[in-house]
Amino acid sequence: MKAHLTRRYLFSASHRLHSDKMSEEENRLTYGKCNNPYGHGHNYMVEVTVSGRVDDQTGMVCNLVDLDGFVHDEILERYDHQNLNLLQEFAKQVPTTENLCIAIYEIVKRGFRKAHLEKVRIEETMMNSFEYAGENGR
Amino acid sequence: MVYLTRKAEFSASHYYHNPDFTPEENQRVFGKCNNPNGHGHNYTLEVTVKGAVDPTSGFVVDLKQLKDVMGREVLDALDHRFLNKEVPEFCTKIPTTENLAIAIWQRLASKLTATELHRVRVYETPDLFVDFYGEA
Numbered sequence: 001m002k003a004h005l006t007r008r009y010l011f012s013a014s015h016r017l018h019s020d021k022m023s024e025e026e027n028r029l030t031y032g033k034c035n036n037p038y039g040h041g042h043n044y045m046v047e048v049t050v051s052g053r054v055d056d057q058t059g060m061v062c063n064l065v066d067l068d069g070f071v072h073d074e075i076l077e078r079y080d081h082q083n084l085n086l087l088q089e090f091a092k093q094v095p096t097t098e099n100l101c102i103a104i105y106e107i108v109k110r111g112f113r114k115a116h117l118e119k120v121r122i123e124e125t126m127m128n129s130f131e132y133a134g135e136n137g138r
Numbered sequence: 139m140v141y142l143t144r145k146a147e148f149s150a151s152h153y154y155h156n157p158d159f160t161p162e163e164n165q166r167v168f169g170k171c172n173n174p175n176g177h178g179h180n181y182t183l184e185v186t187v188k189g190a191v192d193p194t195s196g197f198v199v200d201l202k203q204l205k206d207v208m209g210r211e212v213l214d215a216l217d218h219r220f221l222n223k224e225v226p227e228f229c230t231k232i233p234t235t236e237n238l239a240i241a242i243w244q245r246l247a248s249k250l251t252a253t254e255l256h257r258v259r260v261y262e263t264p265d266l267f268v269d270f271y272g273e274a
Contacts, residue, residue: 001240001270001273001274002271002273002274003236003239003240003268004268004269004270004271005235005236005266005267005268006266006267006268006269007265007266008264008266009265049269054234054236054237054240057156057158057159058154058156058168058232058234059154059231059232059234059236059237060234060236061236061268063167064266065169
């Protein structure tokens with residue numbers, strides 16, 4: 001039997017939405033208060049959904065200790081209490097939550113081998129959330 | 139096609155243990171969930187059904203029927219129970235959230251005659267949930 005397992009994680013980070021390809025005026029029009037040059041922060045909630053056959057021996061899709069360990073080492077250690085604009089993946093990309101969602105999906109997809117990654121969903125605030133399930137995702 | 143979800147809550151205790159494993163293996167794989175005295179959770183169950191909206195009633199499903207089936211088949215059997223000792227499915231299967239979602243699906247699928255079951259979601263805690271879509 002195949003099941004989907006989802007785990008939630010929290011981290012806090014700052015960012016500023018600003019594109020070097022736009023003028024100051026265009027940036028202000030596009031990003032509004034998110035363009036504040038001093039940046040601002042969020043408590044991000046990340047949901048990681050993996051799937052697979054429920055193992056007969058353990059009753060699990062994958063051991064949560066493995067998923068928690070991977071996300072802690074590769075995601076939370078990387079992003080928690082950081083300024084996203086200063087990270088390598090956002091040197092040429094605006095750290096919108098769309099792009100953050102894709103970046104986290106790619107890290108998990110590349111490195112986590114114990115279950116199939118279905119999607120990454122991020123709540124930037126209680127009022128907005130973003131999902132990425134890969135290029136061919138639903 | 140419209141999807142309708144109904145929520146319910148139940149509280150139960152369980153522990154994880156595989157009799158085929160040595161005590162050391164059980165401890166290594168299941169960690170603190172292996173405590174034989176059990177521990178408990180407040181589970182949240184979401185049952186999603188799908189179907190066309192009936193032109194006469196405006197319903198995908200009669201909510202009362204869904205609520206009654208969920209109450210009879212799931213909540214009466216699981217709420218305030220020790221899953222390993224009191225629920226037949228878990229005499230042979232480990233009561234992980236994965237197996238709980240599958241067991242709840244199997245309890246509901248045959249009883250929900252007037253609608254089609256789409257998804258069973260079980261939250262063990264607000265930070266952990268399992269979805270089962272009836273896939274083999």
